[in-house]
Every structure is written in C-alpha cells, then in structure tokens.
Amino acid sequence: MTDYITTKDTAKLVRAALKNAFPGVKFSVRMSTGTAAAWMNVSYSDGPTELEVRAITGWFEGRHFNGMTDGYDDAGTVLVAGDGEEMPREVRYCCDGINSHREYTAAGYRAAQHLIRTDSDHKDLVLFTPEGEPIDNAVLPTGLYVAGHYIDFLYSPTQVAQAILHRVNLCTVTTPAR
Known part of the structure; x- marks a missing residue:
C-alpha cells in the first residue's frame, strides 16, 4: 500500500x-x-x-x-x-x-573577492570593500578565470561575484563554527 x-x-x-x-x-x-x-x-x-x-x-x-x-x-x-x-x-x-x-551576504562577496585575488591573473582587481559593498566604478577586465571557470559576461562587480559564487559552496566560508 x-x-x-x-x-x-x-x-x-x-x-x-x-x-x-x-x-x-x-x-x-x-x-x-x-x-x-x-x-x-x-x-x-x-x-x-x-x-x-x-x-x-x-x-x-x-x-x-x-x-x-x-x-x-x-x-x-x-x-x-x-x-x-x-x-x-x-x-x-x-x-x-x-x-x-x-x-549572498557581505561575507559571501568577500569570499568572491578572495577567490579573485588568489585564483585569477588579476590580483589587483578589487570589486568590493572589506565590508562586502560593491565598488561600482571598478575597472573590469573583458574576461576572468576564477576557480577553473572562465567568466566572460562581466557587467558589474556584483554580477561578477554572483557568477563566481554560483559555483562555490560557501558553507565553510561564511557559516560560523559551532
């Protein structure tokens, strides 16, 4: 049954x-x-x-x-x-x-900034303040490799971060330890 x-x-x-x-x-x-x-x-x-x-x-x-x-x-x-x-x-x-x-929280956006700085050729690319706020006048490259993925649809700092974070598990990055 x-x-x-x-x-x-x-x-x-x-x-x-x-x-x-x-x-x-x-x-x-x-x-x-x-x-x-x-x-x-x-x-x-x-x-x-x-x-x-x-x-x-x-x-x-x-x-x-x-x-x-x-x-x-x-x-x-x-x-x-x-x-x-x-x-x-x-x-x-x-x-x-x-x-x-x-x-995505500010902590998530900070994690995306960290990934950009460690995984890409653009170590100088700064998209967010330390508080996780987007810097809207950031000069963006035409494409970016982050975490093994090529991102070529760069429109704004927030969209770059969302494209990166879409593929990243943030459980250990932004969740406080218990």
Whole structure:
C-alpha cells in the first residue's frame, strides 16, 4: 500500500533533510498558495550551491515540470526505510516541485573577492570593500578565470561575484563554527 505525503508534511521532511545535509545553514522552506499550492520555495543565504540543494530537494518531488510538453511527469513512488526492523514503506510525495533561491551576504562577496585575488591573473582587481559593498566604478577586465571557470559576461562587480559564487559552496566560508 502506498502512503501519500502531503506538501505540508513534505516541507517538514525537506527542512530536516537540508538541516542534516548542511548543518549551520539556515533554510526557509515555504509552501506556495493558490493554484501553486503543491509547490515549495527554499531560500537561504550563502551556504551550498543551488545544485547541491537541488540534489537533496529533488528526492521529495512527486512530479517534475516538463517544459517540452508544458505538463508534469510523474516521479513515481519511493521506498523509505523504516526504523530498526521495520519494513520499508512505499511513499508518494504530493509536492509538484521545489524552487530554490540563494542570496549572498557581505561575507559571501568577500569570499568572491578572495577567490579573485588568489585564483585569477588579476590580483589587483578589487570589486568590493572589506565590508562586502560593491565598488561600482571598478575597472573590469573583458574576461576572468576564477576557480577553473572562465567568466566572460562581466557587467558589474556584483554580477561578477554572483557568477563566481554560483559555483562555490560557501558553507565553510561564511557559516560560523559551532
């Protein structure tokens, strides 16, 4: 027999899974309302990359939106292990999708500045003050290699940092030790 897990109960499981996977990072997990009531939004500052978060949250989606057909593909059921000698149970999550959104704090922007100074040929490139505020009149190169990635769409100091930070896990950089 299949157990159906409501979106509200799935949100609790997502919170617990993210807290377990990324201790010290504060996640906001909210259910949508209205016609999108089966959707969730996960937001957080700094911490893991969005790909790392999606690797966790993807397990809790009962359906996946398919842009090619403009419809949903059923994710099917999953087996959830029980406690001790208890048999696994078959579960279907009622959540249609989980969106994630990552913000960057001043500490995150300082980490991006550090990466630019240590990983690029532009050791003199200063995009942020020590407080993490962007210096909007910074002279930007036409391209930049940072952490093994070439970034060629340089528009503003903030966008340069976001392009860098999009690929960087900031859990150990900006999360205070406990």
